[in-house]
Amino acid sequence: MSYVGRLREREQQIGRPVRVGLVGAGQMGRGFVAQVSRISGMHLSAVADVQPQLGFDALRSAGYEKVASGPAAQVVESGGSVVVSDALELVDLPIDIIVDASGVPEVGASVAFNGLLAGKDIALLNVECDVTVGFVLSNLAQQMGRVYTVCRGDEPAECKALIDYVRDVGFEIACAGKGKNNPLDPTATPDSVAVQAAAKHMNPKMLASFVDGSKTMIEMAALANATGLSVPRRGMTGPHSTVEGLADTFRPKSEGGVLDRTGVVDYCTGPVAPGVFVIGYCPDEVVTAEMEYLSMGKGPYYAFYRPYHLASVEAPLTVAEAMLDRTPSLAPTTWTxxxxxxxxxxxxxxxxxxxxxxxxxxxxxxxxxxxxxxxxxxxxxxxxxxxxxxxxxxxxxxxxxxxxxDTTTIAHLRKLQDKLLAARPAAAQWPATAALSA
Known part of the structure; x- marks a missing residue:
């Protein structure tokens, strides 16, 4: 049964939809609100933003009619939606899952930590937080019987789904990554991209993080930590490639590619964006003959490619996975x-x-x-x-x-995470079920 069918069934059984709380009503948050409003069995019950009017605007433009500012718990219990200015207020509301779309590592860490302690599931549209303290948050969630996850729709989760598929059909992973639509400019600042940001209706700091490469680096680190793949070198390789050339580009140097070794994450510039890719390897003669017959190339390296990622449009799928399957879309299992x-x-x-x-x-x-x-x-x-x-x-x-x-929540969580990781052999993959007392 589809997630929509299962969500409807769940609502019929318990008498209410999944109650979702959202932190951040910016570009990603607004898109998430709009999508949730279109999914039966899911309700956006609370939005937190330092500019509450953004929350009201997002909810009302998505068709939510019962929107108030308090008393918050009563509004949520009655099936309405509430807007608050403090993200931590969501922790005490009768909601099922908190989605953080703030993009601020400290906000994400504080909401995730306190939300897990309060018995909420946590989903991040905040990969910046995950690559800083995701390992310890995933540990905490598992030990408390909750779900901690990065959301679908961004490149890491969608690329991981491809990796799972390629591994499941018996191929080894040579490389996995994403396309970037322009070369890196490490000097980009909010001022230097201000005109472009205005034209795209984007926050200049967000756009600067795309252009200077930070976002790509963050996304591929999250992918590595969730899959056990490694980093080819500092800054990765980042060659230019076309979709047709992916399998030739991301293969070992000894075979004409750019890789010093296989089993890595990377990115490329060129028309591969906005897609994600996995290069699978299989030297078996029977399989390579079949793959050539199926128009996948001569091998033994094959490109598996998804030509899109849909950001906030796909993010509600993670809410469904968490609530119905009790599984994360993407979470650290190693710290590579x-x-x-x-x-x-x-x-x-x-x-x-x-x-x-x-x-x-x-x-x-x-x-x-x-x-x-x-x-x-x-x-x-x-x-x-x-x-x-x-x-x-x-x-x-x-x-x-x-x-x-060192007074922030994220700094405290990072110290705990460092202790967890330091207690494990350097060559070992560190499972996310490590005891928090380690």
């Missing part, structure tokens, strides 16, 4: 990749770091063990940090370069 902060310009002692998509830093993906050994600073922790000594443009920040704000 880290996204570290790199100076976007020359930084001077006393400067303040403004975070992802800002004026001061961008992110690059690196091997997690290398990042730990070199004491590189995770991108998701660096907002608000004070620079302690000069850092040249293009240099990864270390813990000696900046003073981090």
């Amino acid at each position: 990749a880290e996204v570290v902060a790199v100076a976007k310009r020359d930084l001077a002692a006393g400067d303040r770091i403004d975070g992802i998509g800002g004026e001061t830093v961008y992110g690059i993906t690196d091997d997690a063990a290398v990042a730990a050994a070199e004491e590189l600073v995770p991108l998701g922790l660096v907002a608000g940090a004070r620079v302690l000594r000069p850092v040249a443009q293009g240099t990864p920040l270390t813990t000696q370069d900046v003073e981090l704000d």
Whole structure:
């Protein structure tokens, strides 16, 4: 039975739809509200935004009629929708799952941690949070019988679905990744992309995080940590490719490709965007003959390609998976990749770091063990940090370069996560069922 059919059946059985709470009514949040309104058996019961009017506008434009500002719990219980200004207010409401679309690592960490403790399932449209503390949050969720997940619709979850398929049919994974529609510009800032952002009706910081490459690095790190794949090198490879050329591009250098080794995540520029891809490997002569007959090429490397990802349009599928199947769409099972902060310009002692998509830093993906050994600073922790000594443009920040704000929820969770990971053999894949007391 389809998810829609099962959601309707669930509503008939318990007498109400799945109650969804949303953090953030920006571009992604508005799209999510609109989609949920079209799905039977699912109801957007609460929206939290520091600008409450955005929440009211999103709900009303999606056709929600019973929208109020309080008393919140009573409104939700009666089948209405409520708007609040504090994301943590959602934790105490009678809702089933909280979806965070804030894009702010600290907000995501605080909502996820407190929501799990309150018995809610957690779904993130906030990959920035996942690549910083997703391992410990996934541990906590499993031990509490809850679901922690990154949402469908963004590249990591959709690419993981392809990886699962390719593995399930018996192929090895040579590479998996996404297309990027333009070359990286690590110097991009909100000011430099302001005109383009206005034309696209986007937040300039969000667009800057796309253009400077941070978002791509974050997405591929999340994919690596959810699948056990590794990072080919700092910053990945990022060649140009066409869809037709994927299997030739992402194969070992010894066979004419760009890879130093297989079993990695990567990205490419060119017309592969906005799709995701997996390069499967199978040397079996019977299989290669069949694949050639099926117009998949001569092999032994084959491109499996999905030409789209639908962002907030697909995100409600994760709510259904969590509520009906009790499974995550994507969550860390290993910690092979880290996204570290790199100076976007020359930084001077006393400067303040403004975070992802800002004026001061961008992110690059690196091997997690290398990042730990070199004491590189995770991108998701660096907002608000004070620079302690000069850092040249293009240099990864270390813990000696900046003073981090260690009072935040995300900083506390990261310390716990680091202890969990440090207790495990460096060569081992770290299962997400590790005991929190480790």
